[in-house]
Amino acid sequence: MADLPIIELTPLNDTEPAQLPETTVDAPLAGLRVLDLTRVIAGPVAGRTLGLWGADVLRIDSPRHPEIGWQHLDTGAGKRSALLDLDNDADRATFEKLLETADVVLTAYRPGSLDKFGLSPAALAERRPGIIVGRLSAWGTVGPLAERRGFDSIVQAATGIAMVESEDSESPGALPAQALDHAAGYLLAAGITTAVRRRIDVGHSWLIEVSLARLATELMQERRPRHAPAASTGFVPTVATRDGVTSAMSAPHFDGGPSSFTTAPVEWGSSDPNWLS
Numbered sequence: 001m002a003d004l005p006i007i008e009l010t011p012l013n014d015t016e017p018a019q020l021p022e023t024t025v026d027a028p029l030a031g032l033r034v035l036d037l038t039r040v041i042a043g044p045v046a047g048r049t050l051g052l053w054g055a056d057v058l059r060i061d062s063p064r065h066p067e068i069g070w071q072h073l074d075t076g077a078g079k080r081s082a083l084l085d086l087d088n089d090a091d092r093a094t095f096e097k098l099l100e101t102a103d104v105v106l107t108a109y110r111p112g113s114l115d116k117f118g119l120s121p122a123a124l125a126e127r128r129p130g131i132i133v134g135r136l137s138a139w140g141t142v143g144p145l146a147e148r149r150g151f152d153s154i155v156q157a158a159t160g161i162a163m164v165e166s167e168d169s170e171s172p173g174a175l176p177a178q179a180l181d182h183a184a185g186y187l188l189a190a191g192i193t194t195a196v197r198r199r200i201d202v203g204h205s206w207l208i209e210v211s212l213a214r215l216a217t218e219l220m221q222e223r224r225p226r227h228a229p230a231a232s233t234g235f236v237p238t239v240a241t242r243d244g245v246t247s248a249m250s251a252p253h254f255d256g257g258p259s260s261f262t263t264a265p266v267e268w269g270s271s272d273p274n275w276l277s
Contacts, residue, residue, distance in 0.1 A: 001140050001142070001143065001211070001213055001214045001217055002214075002217040002218075004140065004142070004214055006187060006210070006214055006215065006218060007187050007188075007190065007191040007194075007208065007209075007210055008191075008207075008208070008209040008210075009191060009194065009195060009198075009206060009207070009208055010206065010207040010208075010209070011204040011205070011206060011207075012121060012122065012125035012131075012133070012204065012205035012206060012207055013125045013126070013129060013204065013205050014203065014204060015129045015130045015199075015203045015204055015205060016203050017199065017200060017201060017202060017203040018130055018199040018200050018203065020032075020196070020199070020200055023054065025254075025255075025256040025257060026054075026256060026257060026258050027053065027054030027258065028053050028054060028193070028257075029050055029053040029054045029055040029193065029196065030054035030055070031054075031056075032050070032054070032055040032056065032103045032104060032196065033055070033056050033058075033101060033102050033103045033104070033275055034047060034050050034051075034055045034056065034057040034058070034079075034102070034103065034104040034105075034106060035058060035060060035098060035099065035102045035104070035105045035106065036057050036058065036059040036060065036079060036106045037059075037060055037105065037106055037107045037108070037109070037114070037119070038059070038106050038107065038108035038109075038136065039061060039065065039067055039108065040067070040071065040108075040151065040181075041071070041075060041152070041178055041181035041182065041185070042108060042136050042152070042180075042181040042182070042184040042185045042188075042212070043106055043107075043108030043136050043185065043188075044059070044072075044075035044076065044185070045075055045181065045182055045184075045185025045186065045189075046106055046134060046136065046184075046185040046186070046188040046189045046192070047059060047075075047079055047106055048075050048076065048077055048078055048079060048185075048250060048261075049185065049186060049189035049250055049252060050104070050189050050192065050193075051077065051078025051079040051261065051262070051263075052077075052078050052250045052252070052258055052261055052262075053189075053193070053252075053257075053258065054258070054262075055104070056275055056276045057078065057079035057080070058079065058080050058081075058082060058098065058271070058273070058274075058275065059076070059079055059080065059081045059082070060082055060083075060084050060095065060098075060273065061081070061082075061083055061084075061268070061269060062083070062084070062085055062086070063083045063085055063269065064085065066268065067268045069243070069267075069268065070243070070245050072265070072267075072268045073242060073243060073245040073247075073265045073267075074245060074247045074265075075265075076265030076266065076268075077247070077250075077261040077263065077264060077265045078261040078262055078263055078265075079263075079265075080266055080271035081266055081267070081268050081269055081270060081271050082269065082271045082272060082273035083269040083273075084273055086117050092117075094273050095273070098273060098274070098275065099127070099128060100128070101275065102128065102131065103130075103131070103132060103196075104131070104132045104133075104134060104192055105119070105124055105131060105132075105133050105134070106134045106136075106188075106192075107119065107133070107134070107135050107136070108135075108136040108137070110137070110138075110147065110148070110149045111135070111137050111141050111146060111147065112147060121133045121135065121207045124205075125205035125207075128205075129205060130199060130203070130204075130205055131205050131206075132192055132195045132196065132199065132205070132206045132208065133205070133206070133207045133208065134188050134189075134191065134192045134208045134210075135207065135208065135209050135210075136184055136185075136188050136209075136210050136211070136212075137150075137209070137210075137211045137212070138150025138151060138154070138155055138211065138212050138213060139155070139211060139212075139213045140209070140211035140213055140214055141209065141211075145158075145213070150212070150213075151181075151212075152178045152179075152180045152181045152212060153174060153178075155180055155212040155213050155216050156174055156175060156180065156216065157172055158213070159213060159216035159217065159220060160216075160220055161174075161175060161216060161219065161220065162174060164220070179219070180212040180215050180216060180219075181212070182251075183215055184210045184211070184212055184215055186251060186252060187210050187215075188208060188210045189252070190252075191208035191209075191210065192208050194208075195208055242264060242265065242267075
């Protein structure tokens with residue numbers, strides 16, 4: 001995996017250059033509709049970042065897979081949250097209606113697990129020409145682990161990070177934060193934003209891929225010994241969400257860009273499954 005790009009951008013089919021609405025520097029993705037089919041940390045961080053930049057982000061979850069309350073609030077700013085069961089005919093019809101006008105689809109389930117619903121990148125490009133598909137995975141899409149499930153801590157163990165972070169070289173350690181998750185989310189959002197620009201310039205549907213394992217190989221290029229982090233003397237901007245949860249502000253920053261989320265997070269599954277008018 002070390003030979004692959006950290007962010008992979010692949011054109012899926014030929015379409016004419018997009019005529020997207022003109023936007024402003026403080027909301028560069030305004031008017032963009034994003035179906036966020038992710039959960040836990042990495043994928044939701046990507047959706048939260050696109051929402052920070054002005055996109056209309058609607059997260060869709062199955063009612064059979066509830067999210068941890070505080071965790072959802074931490075990554076839920078700037079977007080809404082609805083529940084749809086794609087095995088239910090009525091919910092599936094509602095989802096298909098949303099997909100008809102979506103510009104971006106984010107996925108972070110095991111590669112191939114959503115194909116039965118017509119949500120593989122190739123199927124999405126055929127059904128919705130010009131779509132941008134952001135796909136995040138634990139192990140990437142090549143090699144013997146590609147079809148396995150996984151998450152940040154397991155990837156740390158499999159790639160040697162747990163050994164480097166060990167206190168005694170015998171028992172496994174861990175990074176002080178889910179750094180692979182957060183980095184992957186921000187990089188996926190960056191890749192999707194690049195694909196939006198390429199849609200305007202040259203057209204095409206686009207597949208953007210980021211994997212935790214590829215980020216781990218990058219992090220391991222310099223096998224530095226574990227050390228205690230220096231005490232921070234700088235101020236870390238935070239935002240109070242709800243129900244006692246206080247989160248750090250989103251990391252991306254550029255001159256003239258947004259300094260805060262437009263909306264606070266909502267409770268999991270509390271939104272209607274529709275786009276903003």
